[in-house]
Each structure stands twice: as structure tokens, then as C-alpha cells.
Amino acid sequence: MDPAEERRERKRHKEYINMLGYVADSQYGIPTRYPCGGRITDEDDGLHYRQPWVIGVQEEIECLTKRVEEAEKVIKGVPNLNKKIEILEAQVKNLTVQAADLERLCFE
Incomplete structure (x- = not known):
């Protein structure tokens, strides 16, 4: 796999994991x-x-x-x-x- 493509994939995966964390945190309110x-x-x-x-x-x-x-x-x-x-x-x-x-x- 192309190194640049691997970086992009890791970045997308990291953003997805962060989004899951934000959603989980939002369940607890402010x-x-x-x-x-x-x-x-x-x-x-x-x-x-x-x-x-x-x-x-x-x-x-x-x-x-x-x-x-x-x-x-x-x-x-x-x-x-x-x-x-x-x-x-x-x-x-x-x-x-x-x-x-x-x-x-x-x-x-």
C-alpha cells in the first residue's frame, strides 16, 4: 500500500475514533x-x-x-x-x- 494512502487511512480512522468519543461523551450531558x-x-x-x-x-x-x-x-x-x-x-x-x-x- 502507498505510504501516503496509509497516512490518509490512519487519519480517517483517527477522526472516526474521535467522533465516537465525542458521541459517547455527549450522552453524559454537559x-x-x-x-x-x-x-x-x-x-x-x-x-x-x-x-x-x-x-x-x-x-x-x-x-x-x-x-x-x-x-x-x-x-x-x-x-x-x-x-x-x-x-x-x-x-x-x-x-x-x-x-x-x-x-x-x-x-x-
């Missing part, structure tokens, strides 16, 4: 929540009417901002954890040497 879980609302603050998708985007930005802040806290804690790991490794090495000395004393 959505009240965004995929991220945010609530869809129409708000009028007196000056501007904000579209529901704008509110959803703002909520998504807030969720992502919280996740970034949590990640930054974890990243800031990594050097402290590395220091603790180094201390523990030194203690393990020291205990290994002590155990070897004790074994030598016991079995001589």
Missing part, C-alpha cells in the same frame, strides 16, 4: 468537572465574565504550582539526606571492622 477534578463554574466578578475553561486552567496551574513547591522541598532535603547516608556508611564500615576484629579474637 460536564461539571474537568479531567483534573476541578469544578466547572461560570463566574461573573462584576467586571469580567470568566469562561469555565479559564477557571479550570487556573485550578490546574494551582495544582501544578503545589506539586512544584513539594518537589522543591524534596530537592532541598537531598543534600541533608546525602550527609546522613555518608554518616551511616561510615558507621557501617566501622561496625564491619569491629565485627571482623571480634571474629578474629573469637576464632584464634
Whole structure:
């Protein structure tokens, strides 16, 4: 089969699948929540009417901002954890040497 024809066929198939999804979604009516879980609302603050998708985007930005802040806290804690790991490794090495000395004393 011609590569260009294959692309056209895949595109038609994708459009058909998308159409099936749109029809299936339409059976549930107008959505009240965004995929991220945010609530869809129409708000009028007196000056501007904000579209529901704008509110959803703002909520998504807030969720992502919280996740970034949590990640930054974890990243800031990594050097402290590395220091603790180094201390523990030194203690393990020291205990290994002590155990070897004790074994030598016991079995001589």
C-alpha cells in the first residue's frame, strides 16, 4: 500500500475514533468537572465574565504550582539526606571492622 494512502487511512480512522468519543461523551450531558477534578463554574466578578475553561486552567496551574513547591522541598532535603547516608556508611564500615576484629579474637 502507498505510504501516503496509509497516512490518509490512519487519519480517517483517527477522526472516526474521535467522533465516537465525542458521541459517547455527549450522552453524559454537559460536564461539571474537568479531567483534573476541578469544578466547572461560570463566574461573573462584576467586571469580567470568566469562561469555565479559564477557571479550570487556573485550578490546574494551582495544582501544578503545589506539586512544584513539594518537589522543591524534596530537592532541598537531598543534600541533608546525602550527609546522613555518608554518616551511616561510615558507621557501617566501622561496625564491619569491629565485627571482623571480634571474629578474629573469637576464632584464634
